Amino acid sequence: MTADYKPEWNDPKNPELCSSVVRKGEELEVQASLKKNSRFAKRSALEPSVNQLFDGVLNGNRGLLARAITLIESNAEQHFQKAQELLRRLLPFSGHSIRIGITGVPGAGKSTFIEAFGMHLCSLGLKVAVLAIDPSSSISGGSILGDKTRMEQLSRDPRAFIRPSPSAGKLGGVHRKTRETMLVCEAAGFDVILIETVGVGQSEVIIRDMVDFFMLLVLTGAGDELQGMKKGIMELADAIIVHKADGDNLPKAEKTRHEYNRILHFLQPATKGWVTKAHTCSFYTKEGISEVWNVIKTFEAKGKASGIFDERRKVQSREWLHALIADQLHYHFYHHPDIKNLLPKLENEVIAGEKTVASAVEILFEKFLS
Secondary structure: OOOOEOOOOOOOOOHHHOOOOEOOOOOOHHHHHHHHOHHHOOOOOOOOOHHHHHHHHHOOOHHHHHHHHHHHHOOOHHHHHHHHHHHHHHHHHOOOOEEEEEEEOOOOOHHHHHHHHHHHHHHOOOOEEEEEEEOOOOOOOOOOOOHHHHOHHHHHOOOEEEEEEEOOOOOOOOOOOHHHHHHHHHHOOOOEEEEEOOOOOHHHHHHHHOOOEEEEEEOOOOOOHHHHHHHHHHOOOOEEEEOOOOHHHHHHHHHHHHHHHHHHOOOOOOOOOOOOEEEEOOOOOOOOHHHHHHHHHHHHHHHHHHOHHHHHHHHHHHHHHHHHHHHHHHHHHHOOHHHHHHHHHHHHHHHOOOOOHHHHHHHHHHHHHO
16 A cells, blocks of 8 residues: 555546545554553453352352343343353352342332332441332333432442343233342342332232232322222232321321221231231431331241241242243243244234134144144
């Protein structure tokens, strides 16, 4: 290449009309120094091995903990066996934390409560992991995942770990891999696992099958409390928290608390040997936050003494087994090569009215089972 030459788009008949020239590039000293400095070198695209993830989780490496959760949540077929191997090795190190589920209607202040509650737990010397589930769009499938932004103080605390995950259409306001993620966080040494659900109302009963203590956040001034939250979700709660009990809202919060306690008197307790009660608290003034933790500790002590605590975890393991069976059947059905080929054809026939839905399903399962 010559030192300077005219670009190909110049007019050879009128070269003076083109002022541009092409020159050979030269590497600057700054660029060369950046290449030599490993600090600015591009990270390797290689995924960490199971051994690296295993050691990183047990040693509390947050980066490897996050990558381990990402691996477990992955839908990619090549990640499944690797994730199962990691879970198998981490399982003996899990099960030592208290698992708390937190739900409530949108606007009840779940994120602000969790931040105040988590900061209180961290001040006691406990390590807290927050698994926050954000709703996924039914149109685009995307999620905002803004819980770290809402929990600004807690996200900066070295004793806390916040992991937002999309619900991905999963009923119950939880991610389909929330159980596995919870076990990984326990293996990483977290003392308290807080699971914040989407907050969609009565459909969040599935969270009951994966936590030790189930907490329902409610607001004042939402109308008839019994009609507002319905009976189903209240029967599953181990405690009802009337949130934002501060300032001019405090008298209303106390009235709401009495109303809920009157309702709970007629409902069957969610946990045998435990009386569910309503409590008030405020993330703003921090009033009632420590009392909520004392209630949970009392619940844990009584549950372990009576054996209910361990019995609940055994039942949850059984439910987990059945949930994974359903997930595996769903996965293998839709990834079956014959089903992939046949399904679009049957879909079109059903849409055109040439086949009934029931007959199309029967044909698909005959093909799958054969």
